[in-house]
Structures are given as structure tokens and as C-alpha cells.
Amino acid sequence: xxxLLRRRPASAGAFALLARPASSxxxxxxPLTTEIHPGIKRGAFSQLTDxxxxxxxxxxxxxxxxKDADEVLSYNIDWLRICRGQGQLVLRPKTTEEVSAIVRHxxxxxxxxxxxxxxxxxxxxxxxxxxxxxxxxxxxxxxxxIDPVSGVLVAEAGCVLEQLDREAASQGxxxxxxxxxxxxxxxxGNLATNAGGLRLLRYGSLRGTTLGLEAVLPTGQVLDxxxxxxxxxxxxxxxxxxxxxxGTLGIITKAAILCPARPKSVQLAFLGLDSxxxxxxxxxxxxxxxxxxxxxxxxxxxxSMRAVKKNLGLSCPLGEHxxxxxxxxxxxxxxxxxxxxxxxxxxxxxxxxxxxxxTVAQDAGQFxxxxxxxxxxxxxxxxxxxxxxxxxxxPLADIYRLxxxxxxxxxxxxxxxxxxxxxxxxxxxxxxTTPKFDAKVLELIEPHVFDWVRDRRGxxxxxxxxxxxxSQYIRHSKADFAVRVMAExxxxxxxxxxxxxxxxxxxx
Amino acid sequence: YIHxxxxxxxxxxxxxxxxxxxxxxxxxxxKVRVKPDRSGVVTEGVKHSMNPFDEIAVEEAVRMKExxxxxxxxxxxxxxxQSQETLRTALAMGIDRAIHVEIPLAQLEKLQPIxxxxxxxKVCESEKPDLVILGKQAIDDDCNQTGQxxxxxxxxxxxxxxxxxxxxxxSKQLRVTREVDGGxxxxxxxxxxxxxxxxxxxxxxxxxxxxxxxxxxxxxxKMSPDQLGVDLQPRQEVISVEDPPVRxxxxxxxxxxxxxxxxxxxxxxx
Numbered sequence: 001x002x003x004l005l006r007r008r009p010a011s012a013g014a015f016a017l018l019a020r021p022a023s024s025x026x027x028x029x030x031p032l033t034t035e036i037h038p039g040i041k042r043g044a045f046s047q048l049t050d051x052x053x054x055x056x057x058x059x060x061x062x063x064x065x066x067k068d069a070d071e072v073l074s075y076n077i078d079w080l081r082i083c084r085g086q087g088q089l090v091l092r093p094k095t096t097e098e099v100s101a102i103v104r105h106x107x108x109x110x111x112x113x114x115x116x117x118x119x120x121x122x123x124x125x126x127x128x129x130x131x132x133x134x135x136x137x138x139x140x141x142x143x144x145x146i147d148p149v150s151g152v153l154v155a156e157a158g159c160v161l162e163q164l165d166r167e168a169a170s171q172g173x174x175x176x177x178x179x180x181x182x183x184x185x186x187x188x189g190n191l192a193t194n195a196g197g198l199r200l201l202r203y204g205s206l207r208g209t210t211l212g213l214e215a216v217l218p219t220g221q222v223l224d225x226x227x228x229x230x231x232x233x234x235x236x237x238x239x240x241x242x243x244x245x246x247g248t249l250g251i252i253t254k255a256a257i258l259c260p261a262r263p264k265s266v267q268l269a270f271l272g273l274d275s276x277x278x279x280x281x282x283x284x285x286x287x288x289x290x291x292x293x294x295x296x297x298x299x300x301x302x303x304s305m306r307a308v309k310k311n312l313g314l315s316c317p318l319g320e321h322x323x324x325x326x327x328x329x330x331x332x333x334x335x336x337x338x339x340x341x342x343x344x345x346x347x348x349x350x351x352x353x354x355x356x357x358x359t360v361a362q363d364a365g366q367f368x369x370x371x372x373x374x375x376x377x378x379x380x381x382x383x384x385x386x387x388x389x390x391x392x393x394x395p396l397a398d399i400y401r402l403x404x405x406x407x408x409x410x411x412x413x414x415x416x417x418x419x420x421x422x423x424x425x426x427x428x429x430x431x432x433t434t435p436k437f438d439a440k441v442l443e444l445i446e447p448h449v450f451d452w453v454r455d456r457r458g459x460x461x462x463x464x465x466x467x468x469x470x471s472q473y474i475r476h477s478k479a480d481f482a483v484r485v486m487a488e489x490x491x492x493x494x495x496x497x498x499x500x501x502x503x504x505x506x507x508x
Numbered sequence: 509y510i511h512x513x514x515x516x517x518x519x520x521x522x523x524x525x526x527x528x529x530x531x532x533x534x535x536x537x538x539k540v541r542v543k544p545d546r547s548g549v550v551t552e553g554v555k556h557s558m559n560p561f562d563e564i565a566v567e568e569a570v571r572m573k574e575x576x577x578x579x580x581x582x583x584x585x586x587x588x589x590q591s592q593e594t595l596r597t598a599l600a601m602g603i604d605r606a607i608h609v610e611i612p613l614a615q616l617e618k619l620q621p622i623x624x625x626x627x628x629x630k631v632c633e634s635e636k637p638d639l640v641i642l643g644k645q646a647i648d649d650d651c652n653q654t655g656q657x658x659x660x661x662x663x664x665x666x667x668x669x670x671x672x673x674x675x676x677x678x679s680k681q682l683r684v685t686r687e688v689d690g691g692x693x694x695x696x697x698x699x700x701x702x703x704x705x706x707x708x709x710x711x712x713x714x715x716x717x718x719x720x721x722x723x724x725x726x727x728x729x730k731m732s733p734d735q736l737g738v739d740l741q742p743r744q745e746v747i748s749v750e751d752p753p754v755r756x757x758x759x760x761x762x763x764x765x766x767x768x769x770x771x772x773x774x775x776x777x778x
Contacts, residue, residue, distance in 0.1 A: 264553045271717070317714035334555075338593070342724075345717055358717040362597050363557035364537030366714060 029073075031437070033083045033129050033468070042130045043501050045112040048088060052109060056091055059101045064139065066090035075134045078127050079120045079181075080387060082437075083468065085128030087114065094139045096214060096222060096253040102135060103251065103499075104220025112498050115247040117158065117189030120181035122389055125246045125467025126189070129502045135251060137188050144254070146171050151259045152211060152228040157188025157252045164257075173259040176203040180375045188252040194244035196463035198375075201424035202295040202330065203260055206243055213239045214254035218494035228256045241489060246465045247500040249493050263295070263330035265337045269345060270370045272321035272357035276400040279323050282348055283396075283423055286327050289344035293337055295330035297424035299323055301403065304377045304418040307433075311383035312376055314369075318357045325423070326374055377420055377429075384415045384433035388442065390449055391421075392428050393459035399428045402452060406430065409448070413441050427462040450476045466504045474506055523579035524699065526569045527637035528603065529628065530562040530585045532594040533648045546748045548617060558594045561643025563601075565705040567712040568673060569641055570602035577675065578639070580604050584631060586624050588616055592728060599723035600715035606728045607631060609736070618742035621649075623733075625657035630736040632662055637700060639682070644669055644704040655704035665697040669706040 034040070057065050066072055067089060076085040093099045106113050112132040119126050128134060140158035147153075148171040155164055162182040165175040177190065179197035189195075191213060194206050203209065212227035225239045242249055273279055279299050286294055302322050308314050318324065327344070331337040341360065348358070361367040381387050394402060403419035410417060414432045421429040430449070434441055450460045454476040461470050461477070474483055487505055490497075534540060535555040543550055558566070572578035583598035584607040585591040595606035609627050611619055632640065645652035659666035667673075667684035676683040676696040686693045687706045697703075715723075733740050761767045771777045 265555070318716075346721065349717060349721065359714040360717070360720060362600075362715060363560075363563075364535045364555070365560075368537070 030077060030081045030084045033085055033124065033127075036082075036437075037129075037468075040129065040502055040507070043112060043497060044110070045498065045501075046110045048111060048131065048133065052105070052111065053089065055105050056089070056102060059105075060091055060093050060098050064092040064094070066092070072134075075116060075119070075136065076127050078122075078124055079184075080122055080382070080389065082386070083124040083127050083129075085114075086131050087128035087134050088131055090134040090136055092136045092139045096140075096216065099135065099137075099140075099216045099251055099253055100220050100222050102220075103216050103218065106133065106498055107219050107496055110496050110498060112501050114500050115188075115192070115251040117186035117192070118160065118181065118184040120185045121189065121193060121246075121467060122391070122464045123461070123467025123469040125193070125465055125500070125503050129468060132501070137186060137251070137253070140188075140253060141186075143167050146173065146259075147228070148172065150228070150230075151261065152256055153259050154226070154228060154254065154256045155187055156254055157191075158186050161185050161187060161190060168259050169262055172262050174262040176209040176257065176260055177206065180378060187255050187257070191243050191252050191255055192245060192247045193465045194463070196422065196425065196427065198296050198298065198422070200422065200463075201297060206257075207240060209258045210239065210243060210255060211258050212256040213242060213252055215239075215242050215250040215252045217250045218496070218499040222253075223250065226254050226256055230258065241493075244465070246467060246504050248490065248504045250499065261332075263332065265329075265331050265334035266295070266367070267329045267337055267341050268361040268367050268370055269325075269327045269341060270318065270359050270361070270373075271325045271327070271348065272318040273323045273325060274321055274356060276323060279325055279400075279423065280396055281351060282325055282327075285347050285351065286344060289347055290327070290329055290340055293329040293331040293340060294327065294424075296326065296328035296422075298326040298374050298421065299423040300326070300374055300377065300420040301400075301418065303416045304381075304420045305373065307380040307384070307416060307418060308373055308377055311380040314373060314376070314380075316373060317359050317370075321357060324373070326370065374420065377418065378431075381416075381418060381431050381433050385435040386433065386437045388432040388434075388445055389464070390428075390430040390445075391462050391464040392430065392449075392453045393426050393462040394428060394453060394456055395458070396423070396426055398456050398458070399423070399426070402428065402449070403430055405452065406432070406445070406449060410441065410444055413438070413444065425462070447473065447476075453477075468503050471502075471504055471506050474504075523577055524572065524638040525636070526572060526578045526581045527628075527632065527635055527640045528562070528565050528569045528581060528583045528598065529624075529640070529642040529654070530566060530583055530591075530594050530598050531559040531643070531646045532556050532585065532587050532591045533559045533646055536560060536647055542749050542751050546750060548746065548749050556590065556594075558597050559643050559646045559648075561645060561647075561705050561707070563643075563712040564707070564709050565641040565643050566598045566601050566603060567710045568705060570713070571710065572673070573602065582607060582635060582637070584609065584628065586619070586627050587611055588613060595728055596723050597715060599726045599728070600720045601713060602719065603726075605726055607635075607731060608728060609731045609733065611733065611740070615733075615740050617746075618744075619740065620742065620744060621651050621653035621657055622743060623738065623740050625654050625661055626738045627733060627736055628654070628658050629661040630738060631731070632658075639699055640664075640702045642702065642704050644706050655702050659702040662700075662702070664701050666702045666704075667695055667697045668704040670703050671706050671708040673703060673709070 072090050075090045076087050114128050114132045114134050116126050116134050116136050137158035140156040142156045144154040151173050168174050177197045178199050212225050214226040215223045217223050329337050361370055407417040414434050416433055418431045421427050450473045453460050459477045460473045535557045538555050541550045569581040573581055581603045582605055583595055583603040585595050586609040642655040669687045670684045671687045672685035674683050681696045681698045683696050
């Protein structure tokens with residue numbers, strides 16, 4: 001099983017090494033995905049033969065072809081432990097050439113494959129459903145170059161995000177994205193899912209910060225768009241098709257990322273508020289008073305805070321409030337930034353109905369502890385048992401209305417309904433927990449929650465992607481014709497449909 | 509001088525007056541880098557915060573105020589202009605007022621515990637605290653000297669590495685539990701005294717917003733070493749600062765014979 005390593009120094013308490021939570025459903029393994037989704041039929045793919053295995057062994061070497069059932073099992077289960085596939089084989093190539101040879105063979109033989117990076121995806125997109133072959137990028141973990149002047153970092157797809165950030169730090173740079181899975185997720189997967197994270201508010205999405213990439217297309221051909229140029233308007237920008245394609249249009253093997261300068265001063269304010277309107281007002285204030293130095297604005301509801309306190313034993317320095325906000329600033333001058341933060345705090349405290357309680361992190365330990373109250377919410381909810389995760393974009397005013405609506409709808413059926421997320425991006429993370437998977441609860445949630453979002457012109461998946469779990473709801477947020485154009489693109493690049501089937505685009 | 513406060517006094521009187529020392533140091537989470545010329549470490553643009561042991565000292569003073577053992581708590585910092593931020597943090601945690609002994613940049617790098625303790629001793633002469641609480645050591649130099657030197661200069665009793673401070677049985681003194689190599693030692697000290705804080709004394713609080721705002725209005729007095737009549741002539745000269753040697757990779761062996769062979773190779777066994 002994968003381990004999520006915390007980067008920041010721990011607060012009072014041991015250095016938190018997160019083990020993947022044990023599935024509580026059966027006390028052991030999650031149910032087979034095919035059992036949860038009996039409607040999905042295996043595609044017309046070939047069966048794996050000994051000849052295939054020998055061919056793979058010739059490409060990557062016997063040591064890097066995993067056939068042992070116990071080892072293969074861990075590649076078949078996602079981080080949330082809501083999926084379990086039946087893949088029989090895992091390949092671990094080291095170079096783009098090896099990936100290309102593998103994919104060429106699979107395409108010729110019509111063998112389905114699943115590209116897998118850190119396996120931290122949250123929509124079941126990174127694991128097999130049936131007997132797809134897992135192609136793991138974990139061994140492709142070389143940092144190729146960092147240019148301290150331009151800030152361009154070039155790395156292989158299997159590099160772990162946190163490690164890239166450390167390397168960037170040594171050159172006074174930082175990776176433009178940050179998310180809770182940073183200790184395990186790989187940059188290839190981040191690109192494939194167009195991962196958002198905590199600082200999209202400030203640094204934008206990977207669609208902007210990725211300057212180039214190299215990928216192996218489903219036919220085995222290598223697509224080299226690995227430029228380090230900031231501006232290059234020569235033709236169609238094909239890499240944008242691959243970014244966010246969740247491994248269905250090809251396997252990303254290298255990426256060139258534009259890294260911003262690492263801020264000299266990072267400050268964090270943690271506020272307690274008593275209404276969602278106060279959260280919105282505080283956000284408006286933050287944009288006005290902190291503007292250019294605001295680097296994150298997250299909100300947490302009382303249920304999420306309760307989970308973090310009860311299930312993980314973390315302590316919250318503020319009293320009981322309906323909402324909590326984390327406002328982070330990043331800038332080049334500590335004195336200036338503290339002054340701006342002081343101004344923000346003064347406004348927040350004098351504004352009617354605004355923050356009644358709060359603190360500013362005084363040192364790195366407090367900083368890490370306060371962030372952990374937000375970053376470890378997912379982990380804390382998993383302790384309840386089974387987690388139903390939703391990630392939607394909505395107009396700001398609607399964000400908490402959805403949480404309240406669903407909380408009422410599921411009253412008595414779930415342990416808790418937790419709402420939190422990237423307020424600055426209009427992105428709500430909505431989670432429900434039950435002791436074990438409950439099909440009736442799932443029925444009450446889906447498709448109702450997606451319909452509610454569609455009716456307000458929101459996105460049924462703000463940043464997590466569609467994967468397996470949400471592919472059927474794509475038309476809730478995309479026009480039918482748009483979906484058909486996507487299917488054409490898929491057919492063009494993947495004529496045999498071998499690249500991560502059953503994901504992203506709906507069945508037909 | 510010695511004056512002893514008894515329980516009746518502690519309750520009825522305004523309580524002990526406490527002076528807390530705070531030092532601005534490089535934040536403990538920062539990866540420290542040695543300057544290329546090996547004259548010291550890089551401090552420019554690096555995150556600084558209050559020495560963790562001093563945070564504990566400040567917290568203890570504030571708690572003693574809350575328990576009515578102390579009446580007034582004053583924070584003092586000897587350092588550059590930015591030390592004022594450190595003092596503001598102390599004020600935000602509940603300290604009443606602050607004193608900043610500003611050290612000019614030229615003399616900052618050569619400042620030693622002997623100088624700091626002399627400056628503190630001078631301030632004690634005018635402030636007349638009943639109790640001085642300092643962090644047991646600063647995490648940048650790890651000297652663990654200032655508290656002890658200060659007690660000697662003032663000829664006051666000292667209780668270092670404190671993990672607990674409470675009134676003594678007869679309430680005439682302070683009972684301090686100390687963390688020592690052999691375990692825990694409990695001693696009674698008469699006030700005025702110098703106590704240095706160890707890790708387990710308490711867990712410092714977060715500064716709340718209302719207190720952060722209030723802190724801005726609390727008095728912060730500035731003083732100079734000249735005003736205090738202390739000579740900052742360095743007694744030591746730093747010759748060089750180096751990184752610790754890089755840890756060499758180990759080697760794994762498959763058998764006992766292998767192990768013995770390798771040990772012989774390295775001349776560790778004959």
C-alpha cells in the first residue's frame with residue numbers, strides 16, 4: 001500500500017506518517033469494482049498470454065514485470081480504497097523508449113492498459129477495472145534540469161511532487177501546485193488529472209504552468225512537445241489535450257514546468273466565523289486587503305473540524321465555530337506582508353459579523369499545525385469508515401447551500417456530512433461518511449447531488465476529474481456535442497481503445 | 509537583595525513581577541546554510557521567530573499571571589530592530605509590556621551570552637523583578653549560559669531546566685522541578701531567582717487575534733547598551749563555521765564472513 005509522507009514538520013505530536021487507511025468494509029479488501037458497477041462490461045480486448053509476458057520481460061527486464069498476486073494487488077486498489085481491480089500484471093519501465101515499446105505491443109495485441117503514477121487519484125481512474133495491465137511510471141523518477149534564471153524545471157513523469165518541490169527550493173523556486181497527496185503523487189499524474197490544489201488561487205492551473213510535455217500515445221508513438229519556451233504559438237497546442245485527459249489519450253513521460261520564485265515570507269491567518277456569509281465577506285476583504293500576496297483561501301465547516309479533532313486527535317486553537325478560514329499570504333518581503341496582514345486582520349475584526357476569533361501562525365510549527373487541520377480532513381473522514389467524495393464548482397453563494405441541502409437529505413443515514421474546500425476557486429469538497437459502504441446512501445446522493453450542481457451551471461468535478469466514478473455524469477457539465485467531439489479525439493488517438501478504458505468518457 | 513514573598517503576600521499582594529527573556533532566532537524548521545566564506549550562517553531573507561524555549565518561558569509567565577501568582581510580566585529582548593516583532597509576539601501571548609535592547613548590526617554577530625547576561629543584570633537593577641524566566645538555551649548557538657551567568661552576576665539562586673514551577677510547600681519560595689540527566693530533581697528557591705525553561709514546562713498558546721491587535725498598543729521601550737553602561741567588546745572570535753561532515757553511505761553485507769572480511773579491509777580488526 002502507498003504511504004503519504006507529510007512534508008511539513010509536525011505540530012505537537014509525532015511526525016505524522018500516514019499509512020493508507022485500512023478498509024473497514026470487510027475489515028480487509030474493498031469490494032471488486034465490477035461488483036459495485038455490474039453494468040460495465042469488459043471491452044473486446046485480448047487476454048494476456050505467456051508470450052505477452054515474455055515480450056514485456058524482454059522490454060523492461062524480468063525484475064520489473066510484476067506477476068506476484070500479492071504485489072499486483074496493491075496496484076489494483078486506489079488510495080480511497082473504494083475500488084479493486086483485477087489486473088494480473090504490472091510493468092515498471094524506466095525510459096520513454098520502454099513505455100513506447102510496451103504500448104506498441106499492447107496496441108498490436110489489443111491489450112488494455114492503465115497508466116499509474118502515485119495512485120492517489122480520488123475517482124477510481126488510476127486502477128484497473130477488469131484485467132488491464134498497469135503501467136507504472138514510478139521508476140521514471142529523474143529530475144532532468146532546473147534553470148534558476150527562467151524557473152523552468154524538466155522532470156520525468158514519475159517524480160514525486162514533494163521531491164520536485166524540494167529540488168526547486170534548493171534553487172529558490174517552488175512547484176506551482178501543492179496538494180495533500182504531495183508526498184506520493186507524481187508529476188505525470190498531476191498533469192494527467194490537471195490537478196488543482198491549495199495554491200491554484202495564486203499560481204494558476206497546470207494548463208498555464210506546463211510549458212511542454214512528452215508522451216507515448218496509445219499507438220506507441222512518442223509525442224515530443226517537450227519545449228521549455230514560455231511562448232510558442234506554432235500550431236495547435238496538443239499538450240493541452242493530454243493535460244487533464246486522465247491517462248485516456250496517452251502516457252505522459254516527461255514534463256517541463258514553469259516554477260515561480262519561492263516566497264521569502266509566508267504568513268497564515270486562521271479565523272473562526274459563525275456564518276457562511278461571513279466567510280464570503282472575509283474572502284472579499286482578503287482579496288481587497290491582501291490582493292497580490294494572497295496565496296490560499298480555504299474554508300472548513302464545523303463537521304470537518306469535528307472529524308479532524310475526534311478521529312485524528314488534532315487540537316484546534318480556536319473555540320467552536322460554524323466555519324473556519326485559512327488565509328495564506330506569500331510574498332517577497334516579510335515586513336510589508338505582515339503590515340498587509342495586520343491591515344486585513346483589523347478590517348476583519350471590525351467588520352460586522354465577521355471573524356470573531358482567530359490567530360496568526362507565529363512560527364513554522366504553528367504554520368504546519370494549522371494547515372494540517374485542513375490537509376488532513378480527507379484522512380480523518382476515512383476513519384469513520386466509508387467515504388463518499390464529491391468535488392464540485394459552484395457560484396460562491398451556492399457553495400454552502402448544497403452542503404446544508406444534502407445534510408438535511410441524508411439526515412440519520414450518514415455519520416456526517418462535511419463541507420470544506422478552495423473557497424477562492426469556488427470549489428467545494430463535499431463528503432459523506434458511513435461505517436460501511438451503503439448502496440442506499442449512494443442512491444440518495446447520486447444523481448441528486450450532480451443534478452443540483454447542473455441546475456446551477458456548476459461543474460460535477462472541479463478538480464478530481466471523472467475517472468471511473470463520474471464518467472456517466474459528464475453531460476451534467478458539458479454539452480452533448482462537446483462530449484461527442486471528445487469521443488472523436490479519443491478515437492483518433494486511440495483507435496483500439498486500449499488506453500485506460502472505462503474512464504472519463506461514458507460508455508457509448 | 510533578597511525578599512521573600514509568602515502565600516498571603518502572593519494572594520493579597522500584586523503577585524510576583526516576572527521578567528522574561530526572548531531571543532529572535534532562525535526558525536527551527538528552516539534548513540540552515542553556511543555562508544560561502546564560512547564566517548557564519550545565512551540569515552538574510554531567512555525566516556526568524558522566537559526561540560522555542562523562550563516561547564515556553566513567555567507562556568509560563570502568562571500562566572502565572574492567570575493563576576494570580578504573578579502580577580506583572582515584562583518581556584525583554586536583546587537584538588536587532590527586528591527583535592521588536594519577537595516582542596510583539598510575546599505581548600500578543602499576554603505579556604504586559606516589553607523592553608528592547610537594540611544592538612547595532614556591527615556588534616550583533618559578536619554578541620555572546622556574557623554580554624546578554626550583563627545587559628539583563630543591568631535591567632534587573634532598575635526593573636527589580638522577583639523572577640526572571642529565560643529559555644534554557646537558544647537554538648542557534650545552543651550555549652545554555654545566559655541564565656546561569658545572570659544568576660551569578662545578580663547573586664540570585666538559579667533553577668535551570670525547569671519542567672514545573674509552583675509555590676513551595678510553605679509558600680515562601682518557589683518549588684521548581686528540574687530535568688536532569690538522572691531524572692527529575694525538585695528544589696525550593698527563594699525569590700528573587702532566575703529560572704530557565706525546559707521543553708516540558710508547558711505548551712505555548714496561539715496568539716489570538718484580539719490579543720494580536722491589543723499587543724500593538726502595549727508599551728515597548730527601547731534601550732541601548734551604552735545607556736545601560738555595558739561593554740560589548742567580544743571575548744571570542746569565530747574562526748570558521750562549517751557544515752557537519754556528510755554522512756557516508758553504508759554498505760550492506762550478505763553474511764558474517766562478508767562482515768568480517770569488510771572489517772578486516774578497513775583495518776578495524778586484525
